[in-house]
Amino acid sequence: xERYSVKLDSSFYERDTPEVARALLGCLLVxxxxxxxxxxxxxxxxxxxxxGETDPGSHAFRGRTPRTDxxxxxxxxxxxxxxYGKYCLLNVxxxxxxxxxxxxxxxxxxxxxxxxxxxxxxxxxxRDLTTGPGKLTxxxxxxxxxxxxxxxxxxxxxxxxxxGEIQVSSRIGVSDHQALRYFLKENRFVSxxx
DNA sequence: CCGGCGATCAGCT
DNA sequence: GCTGATCGCCGGG
Numbered sequence: 001x002e003r004y005s006v007k008l009d010s011s012f013y014e015r016d017t018p019e020v021a022r023a024l025l026g027c028l029l030v031x032x033x034x035x036x037x038x039x040x041x042x043x044x045x046x047x048x049x050x051x052g053e054t055d056p057g058s059h060a061f062r063g064r065t066p067r068t069d070x071x072x073x074x075x076x077x078x079x080x081x082x083x084y085g086k087y088c089l090l091n092v093x094x095x096x097x098x099x100x101x102x103x104x105x106x107x108x109x110x111x112x113x114x115x116x117x118x119x120x121x122x123x124x125x126x127r128d129l130t131t132g133p134g135k136l137t138x139x140x141x142x143x144x145x146x147x148x149x150x151x152x153x154x155x156x157x158x159x160x161x162x163x164g165e166i167q168v169s170s171r172i173g174v175s176d177h178q179a180l181r182y183f184l185k186e187n188r189f190v191s192x193x194x
Numbered sequence: 195c196c197g198g199c200g201a202t203c204a205g206c207t
Numbered sequence: 208g209c210t211g212a213t214c215g216c217c218g219g220g
Contacts, residue, residue, distance in 0.1 A: 048212070058212090059212085065206075082202095082203070082204060083211060083212065084210095085201070089213085132213070132214070133212070135213090171212070172213095173212050173213080
């Protein structure tokens with residue numbers, strides 16, 4: 001698995017959450033979960049920023065609990081949680097230790113390991129493999145076991161890339177009007193148009 | 195293409 | 208006991 005790769009480091013993730021959410025667009029999310037010799041990866045095309053305790057849309061709004069503890073931890077780690085009893089959602093932790101913040105990864109454009117993704121998703125349609133936060137975790141093999149995994153190490157990581165034009169909207173399933181959702185303009189793997 | 199609905203369970207009240 | 212940062216299936220236009 002000695003592929004040449006530069007990984008985003010903890011200083012990238014330590015910044016303010018909306019800044020990290022924007023900067024992650026265009027970057028490559030790579031997983032070697034469950035595979036020793038093959039990688040599964042995709043370009044991040046859609047993210048959402050979840051701020052700290054002042055953000056009603058954030059789990060941290062109700063303070064620090066066993067579940068939200070990772071959001072207060074080291075930047076550059078994963079915060080993975082279960083939603084609707086079924087789907088694992090992947091966030092990357094932002095901001096310095098002791099301050100809550102996380103970016104939800106909402107959609108990817110598949111790049112490597114497409115056959116593995118099709119197997120894991122039990123789905124042949126490329127367009128449907130990773131176009132949602134619960135879909136992409138399945139495609140990459142991410143489960144609750146990967147909560148707090150260090151994204152600067154070699155199980156699950158992000159490689160820097162530059163992005164095209166970015167569009168902004170309110171967050172999916174959050175009923176405030178804060179513009180904290182970011183996605184690549186005219187990318188067909190974004191989960192929703194608006 | 196789009197809207198409605200049920201599944202399923204950890205975390206919090 | 209209630210709820211959700213979702214998804215897939217089903218039916219109608």
